[in-house]
Amino acid sequence: MFYSPLRPRQGIYSSYSQSFRRMHVRALSYSTIPKVLVRAFRVPIAGATVGAGALGYANYKFEELKQASAGWITSVQETATDVFDTASDGIKAARSRLSEVQFPNVETPGFLKDLFSSREKYSGKESDGGKGSENGKSGGPPNGDDAAVATLMAATLAGPSYSSDEQSSQGNLENQPNVLMGLTRRLIEIRTMLLSVDRGDSLKLPSIVVIGSQSSGKSSVLEAIVGHEFLPKGTNMVTRRPIELTLVHTPAVPGNQKPQEYGEFPSLGLGKFSDFKQIQRTLTDLNLAVPASDCVSNEPIDLRIYSPNVPDLTLIDLPGYIQIPSMDQPETLKEQIATLCDRYIQEPNLILAVCAADVDLANSPALRASRKVDPLGMRTIGVITKMDLVPPEAGAQILTGNRYPLHLGYVGVVCKQSGKKSSNNETAGQLVKRAESDYFASHKDYFGKSSSLMVGTSTLQNRLMTVLESSMASSLHGLTNGVQLELEDATYQFKVKYNDRRITAESYVAETMDTLKARFRDYTSQFSRPELRARLKEILNNKVMEIMEQIYFSDARVRELSALAADPKVKPENVEPYWHYKLEAATSLLTKSGIGRDTTLRVVDGLRALIDTIISGEPFTHHPRAAERLVAFGHSILRDRIGVTSDQVENCIKPYKYEIEVDDREWELGRTKSADVVEKEIIEEKEKEKRARKFSMPAGDAPPESEEEVHYRFSPAQMIDAKHALLYSDRVNILRLRLSTLKSKRCKGGRTNDILCPEAFLDVVADKLAYTSAMFINIELLEHFFYEFPRQIDSRLNYNQDRQEVVAFARENPIVREHLELQERKDKLEEIMKKLNSLTSLRTDIQPSSRRSKGLFGNMF
Numbered sequence: 001m002f003y004s005p006l007r008p009r010q011g012i013y014s015s016y017s018q019s020f021r022r023m024h025v026r027a028l029s030y031s032t033i034p035k036v037l038v039r040a041f042r043v044p045i046a047g048a049t050v051g052a053g054a055l056g057y058a059n060y061k062f063e064e065l066k067q068a069s070a071g072w073i074t075s076v077q078e079t080a081t082d083v084f085d086t087a088s089d090g091i092k093a094a095r096s097r098l099s100e101v102q103f104p105n106v107e108t109p110g111f112l113k114d115l116f117s118s119r120e121k122y123s124g125k126e127s128d129g130g131k132g133s134e135n136g137k138s139g140g141p142p143n144g145d146d147a148a149v150a151t152l153m154a155a156t157l158a159g160p161s162y163s164s165d166e167q168s169s170q171g172n173l174e175n176q177p178n179v180l181m182g183l184t185r186r187l188i189e190i191r192t193m194l195l196s197v198d199r200g201d202s203l204k205l206p207s208i209v210v211i212g213s214q215s216s217g218k219s220s221v222l223e224a225i226v227g228h229e230f231l232p233k234g235t236n237m238v239t240r241r242p243i244e245l246t247l248v249h250t251p252a253v254p255g256n257q258k259p260q261e262y263g264e265f266p267s268l269g270l271g272k273f274s275d276f277k278q279i280q281r282t283l284t285d286l287n288l289a290v291p292a293s294d295c296v297s298n299e300p301i302d303l304r305i306y307s308p309n310v311p312d313l314t315l316i317d318l319p320g321y322i323q324i325p326s327m328d329q330p331e332t333l334k335e336q337i338a339t340l341c342d343r344y345i346q347e348p349n350l351i352l353a354v355c356a357a358d359v360d361l362a363n364s365p366a367l368r369a370s371r372k373v374d375p376l377g378m379r380t381i382g383v384i385t386k387m388d389l390v391p392p393e394a395g396a397q398i399l400t401g402n403r404y405p406l407h408l409g410y411v412g413v414v415c416k417q418s419g420k421k422s423s424n425n426e427t428a429g430q431l432v433k434r435a436e437s438d439y440f441a442s443h444k445d446y447f448g449k450s451s452s453l454m455v456g457t458s459t460l461q462n463r464l465m466t467v468l469e470s471s472m473a474s475s476l477h478g479l480t481n482g483v484q485l486e487l488e489d490a491t492y493q494f495k496v497k498y499n500d501r502r503i504t505a506e507s508y509v510a511e512t513m514d515t516l517k518a519r520f521r522d523y524t525s526q527f528s529r530p531e532l533r534a535r536l537k538e539i540l541n542n543k544v545m546e547i548m549e550q551i552y553f554s555d556a557r558v559r560e561l562s563a564l565a566a567d568p569k570v571k572p573e574n575v576e577p578y579w580h581y582k583l584e585a586a587t588s589l590l591t592k593s594g595i596g597r598d599t600t601l602r603v604v605d606g607l608r609a610l611i612d613t614i615i616s617g618e619p620f621t622h623h624p625r626a627a628e629r630l631v632a633f634g635h636s637i638l639r640d641r642i643g644v645t646s647d648q649v650e651n652c653i654k655p656y657k658y659e660i661e662v663d664d665r666e667w668e669l670g671r672t673k674s675a676d677v678v679e680k681e682i683i684e685e686k687e688k689e690k691r692a693r694k695f696s697m698p699a700g701d702a703p704p705e706s707e708e709e710v711h712y713r714f715s716p717a718q719m720i721d722a723k724h725a726l727l728y729s730d731r732v733n734i735l736r737l738r739l740s741t742l743k744s745k746r747c748k749g750g751r752t753n754d755i756l757c758p759e760a761f762l763d764v765v766a767d768k769l770a771y772t773s774a775m776f777i778n779i780e781l782l783e784h785f786f787y788e789f790p791r792q793i794d795s796r797l798n799y800n801q802d803r804q805e806v807v808a809f810a811r812e813n814p815i816v817r818e819h820l821e822l823q824e825r826k827d828k829l830e831e832i833m834k835k836l837n838s839l840t841s842l843r844t845d846i847q848p849s850s851r852r853s854k855g856l857f858g859n860m861f
């Protein structure tokens with residue numbers, strides 16, 4: 001995402017961005033980087049060593065040298081001139097500060113050293129093996145040419161030497177300058193943050209990319225740097241994914257014998273692995289998870305290793321180049337690997353081109369690939385492995401880099417145990433180290449102090465550190481500008497889209513839960529006691545109608561009952577027992593029909609529908625899994641209560657199975673309500689009849705005149721509809737008769753007429769049953785459910801979730817995800833910007849006030 005130049009930048013944005021920009025430009029006008037220290041301190045060191053008088057002469061000599069050199073030396077000239085400019089400024093400050101300052105071992109460009117070492121050889125002086133500049137104490141008083149050379153050497157060789165001597169002197173990372181370690185660490189932190197903001201190429205700090213052909217020794221080199229075996233091993237192309245390895249130097253705890261070393265896979269959240277074999281197994285599994293048919297994947301594995309024995313570095317291990325794929329590998333594998341490597345070796349990354357000493361460099365695919373993107377080798381370090389497999393003179397010849405020159409040079413290593421038995425429980429890493437130092441020690445003539453060749457894993461470590469740090473530093477300017485633009489863009493969008501309203505995943509979850517509970521509360525009003533009673537009564541009304549149908553309406557004598565009721569002379573006690581039995585059977589059917597279970601299940605159905613309703617619609621449409629869980633635990637609460645509730649209701653209605661007392665008020669209410677029910681039933685039946693008639697004989701058709709005509713004019717379906725129509729019509733007639741009875745004086749006469757007015761009596765019974773059922777369903781089911789369900793929402797959906805689950809939940813909602821992502825992006829960019837700016841303070845702390853800010857690190861790369 002880039003800032004659009006067309007976007008209006010007014011008001012607070014423009015002033016904000018302008019002030020930010022001003023601040024940034026100021027920040028960049030100084031270097032934040034220790035390379036500055038090279039200039040800041042090298043020269044005072046040199047100055048202090050040779051004395052101010054030598055400077056003028058040295059300057060003159062340098063000019064002489066410069067002219068004699070080829071065109072490429074221009075960059076040297078700039079560096080050195082800058083050094084001398086700075087020297088005269090800084091010499092006073094240096095004198096006073098020399099005693100306080102701890103000088104960093106900062107690297108010097110190889111070509112500059114070569115220049116001076118050749119000059120030294122030429123003058124016939126014995127080399128000091130690169131140690132001469134150590135702590136700025138090299139050389140004696142200036143003496144003609146020697147003074148110039150000494151001055152320049154002091155100035156330029158202030159960084160760590162590349163000689164074999166380095167193996168012992170610099171193997172101990174605890175001795176690394178704190179400033180350098182701290183800065184690289186901060187830059188690596190920034191790099192990691194940048195990766196989380198933008199996986200693209202726009203915001204990038206460099207890493208070291210390890211490339212080389214299969215079996216060239218890439219893994220062995222990385223393991224030697226880390227001091228442990230941890231990379232996947234095997235013949236079946238086990239490195240299938242890029243491994244982004246971040247090494248974090250953790251200071252050793254004083255008095256702690258065993259160093260605290262561990263690795264972790266941050267994106268997998270598997271915790272700390274202190275067993276490196278386990279890291280190896282995990283890496284193997286992750287790599288082999290890429291199907292053999294694909295063979296390589298672009299998806300990187302993120303691994304961090306913390307140890308007091310590693311420098312702060314970021315390295316990327318890639319699958320090795322192959323010549324031709326084997327039978328079981330895809331045809332395009334060679335191209336796939338090359339494309340993957342090509343992607344990683346682009347700027348600003350540094351390239352660690354691993355080549356085996358026993359294979360001609362002309363055949364090195366790593367050098368070939370690096371040359372395509374970095375023809376001058378300005379960001380390529382050659383690592384020559386398996387030095388022990390070639391004669392030392394041949395190995396030394398390769399390291400000179402004469403045939404395939406690389407600006408950053410070659411480092412020779414031996415990364416295999418010698419096979420000699422370990423004397424005192426040495427670890428594999430220590431054995432490899434010992435084998436290496438034994439090897440180089442036994443060939444001092446070629447790789448000893450007098451040689452300027454870079455050999456040994458420790459030298460490689462230091463070289464990588466300084467080169468990475470410098471490279472990161474030189475990327476800083478562009479990066480800071482890039483971050484600034486991205487930040488402006490994110491700030492603008494956040495204002496426009498969300499009016500700077502901040503949200504958190506937690507607040508969204510809490511809000512969602514509140515919405516859910518509020519909806520739940522709203523819907524629970526449907527289950528108030530009167531509401532519940534009315535619903536249960538409705539269920540029982542239907543049951544009463546069913547019973548009436550079964551006992552009375554289907555009885556051919558039902559019209560007789562209405563006739564009896566209509567006759568004022570008939571006394572209820574004189575009505576024949578047939579009708580007494582009928583009423584008893586009807587009452588019993590009603591009270592003993594399993595009211596407890598029926599009513600409970602109907603209420604449970606209602607509650608299930610309630611759960612479905614509250615999870616339908618926003619925002620739960622975005623959270624199907626949470627909705628599923630909600631349904632599951634809601635149903636589980638209900639399931640647990642069904643048995644208890646229905647038993648309880650059944651128990652409480654038991655007395656009605658034997659005796660039902662009805663007072664006048666209840667009777668009258670029952671009578672009117674049953675009349676209403678019958679009336680409603682009549683309307684419904686008439687509707688049904690009308691529909692059946694319509695289907696059996698369409699409107700306008702003449703009625704059939706004979707039985708035969710019926711048969712040929714109407715289909716069987718029409719015949720069935722016609723029969724139904726007749727039945728409905730019959731039933732409507734009966735219902736009308738019953739309605740008039742219910743409205744008659746007889747029924748209004750009270751409970752004594754229950755035999756003649758069974759509907760009224762059954763309605764009273766149904767009312768009593770509904771009342772009792774509602775009371776106990778309320779106690780046993782509803783109260784429990786209404787108490788338990790919201791608590792379960794909290795405990796199962798809300799409180800029980802860890803941070804990761806909360807974030808995952810919030811991100812399921814695309815609107816919230818977009819909001820959170822922009823907010824996080826803005827926050828991260830602000831944090832990165834802050835960290836980038838804080839590097840300035842690092843510079844201020846250590847830079848002499850008289851230093852010029854010119855040059856920075858630009859000349860290095």
Ligand SMILES: Nc1nc2c(ncn2[C@@H]2O[C@H](COP(=O)(O)OP(=O)(O)OP(=O)(O)O)[C@@H](O)[C@H]2O)c(=O)[nH]1
Binds near residue numbers: 213216239386413
């Ligand atoms: N003699 C000797 N053998 C070495 C050296 N470095 C690595 N080897 C051996 O070379 C072989 C290949 O080494 P690896 O480190 O697995 O090579 P790689 O480039 O990672 O191989 P792939 O992962 O297959 O691409 C192993 O058998 C190592 O033991 C060395 O300096 N000297």
